[in-house]
Amino acid sequence: MEKLQVGRATLTWLKGGVNFLDGGAMFGVVPKPLWSKKYPVNDKNQIELRTDPILLQVDGKNLLIDSGMGTGKLTDKQKRNFGVLEESSIENSLSEIGLSINDIDIVLMTHLHFDHACGLTKEEEGSFIKAFPNSKIYTSAVEWQEMRNPNIRSVNTYWEINWKPIVDQVETFEKEIEILPGLKMIHTGGHSDGHCILVFEDGEDCFIHMADLMPTHGHQNKLWALAYDDYPVISVHEKEKWMNVGYKKNAWYTFYHDAYYRAIQFNEQGEKMKAVERNRYSYE
Numbered sequence: 001m002e003k004l005q006v007g008r009a010t011l012t013w014l015k016g017g018v019n020f021l022d023g024g025a026m027f028g029v030v031p032k033p034l035w036s037k038k039y040p041v042n043d044k045n046q047i048e049l050r051t052d053p054i055l056l057q058v059d060g061k062n063l064l065i066d067s068g069m070g071t072g073k074l075t076d077k078q079k080r081n082f083g084v085l086e087e088s089s090i091e092n093s094l095s096e097i098g099l100s101i102n103d104i105d106i107v108l109m110t111h112l113h114f115d116h117a118c119g120l121t122k123e124e125e126g127s128f129i130k131a132f133p134n135s136k137i138y139t140s141a142v143e144w145q146e147m148r149n150p151n152i153r154s155v156n157t158y159w160e161i162n163w164k165p166i167v168d169q170v171e172t173f174e175k176e177i178e179i180l181p182g183l184k185m186i187h188t189g190g191h192s193d194g195h196c197i198l199v200f201e202d203g204e205d206c207f208i209h210m211a212d213l214m215p216t217h218g219h220q221n222k223l224w225a226l227a228y229d230d231y232p233v234i235s236v237h238e239k240e241k242w243m244n245v246g247y248k249k250n251a252w253y254t255f256y257h258d259a260y261y262r263a264i265q266f267n268e269q270g271e272k273m274k275a276v277e278r279n280r281y282s283y284e
């Protein structure tokens with residue numbers, strides 16, 4: 001598992017699953033000859049996307065950024081449609097570093113689409129229960145509202161089995177909240193109405209988790225928004241804002257979906273300074 005140290009924060013990428021989605025959908029109106037130079041595509045026009053939660057350890061607390069694809073929740077049809085080749089193995093990942101699901105203090109949900117939220121619950125004896133029984137779960141008030149009352153567009157990604165068992169764990173906020181000193185969760189909207197990013201600052205050290213405003217390194221261009229975005233113009237403006245903020249700080253940008261990079265540090269010109277590459281392995 002790959003690790004990154006940013007100030008007093010340690011980030012470790014866990015194994016949350018992998019799927020293959022249509023590259024055109026992931027890059028919206030951007031022509032394929034442009035985006036395919038930035039991110040590899042297969043002969044079915046699909047790109048590989050991880051769904052790997054990040055274990056964030058700060059000040060003696062164990063936090064999880066999003067929760068993975070889950071295990072045993074997808075039908076064969078859903079696996080086929082979403083190109084799922086691997087489901088989550090979070091418990092095994094945690095055990096490799098001497099932790100268990102009971103050690104997770106806080107789960108930070110950037111948004112609650114199924115590929116981020118399926119890992120919040122698990123099936124046991126025919127019913128769904130909490131996956132992280134001792135944790136608080138933070139998400140924006142807007143996102144939590146839509147999770148429980150999805151609209152005609154979002155009903156296929158906000159699932160009842162992912163929220164009903166965790167109602168008493170959830171804490172919401174409006175615009176932003178400081179989770180721990182230097183660690184903020186900020187409501188941006190864009191990808192979903194309640195979408196959030198994470199910003200951590202410790203002196204001169206900084207990382208920004210853009211979540212699905214910039215799901216992979218190939219989405220660095222501020223104008224490249226997903227066809228999946230509910231409010232793409234907001235995505236563009238928020239990406240521009242937070243890329244400018246991060247560039248000035250030489251911030252690390254961390255990824256949940258990227259199959260090739262875990263994190264990249266950019267300079268003031270937006271050029272790559274350092275990177276944490278993912279250790280890849282074959283699914284064949």
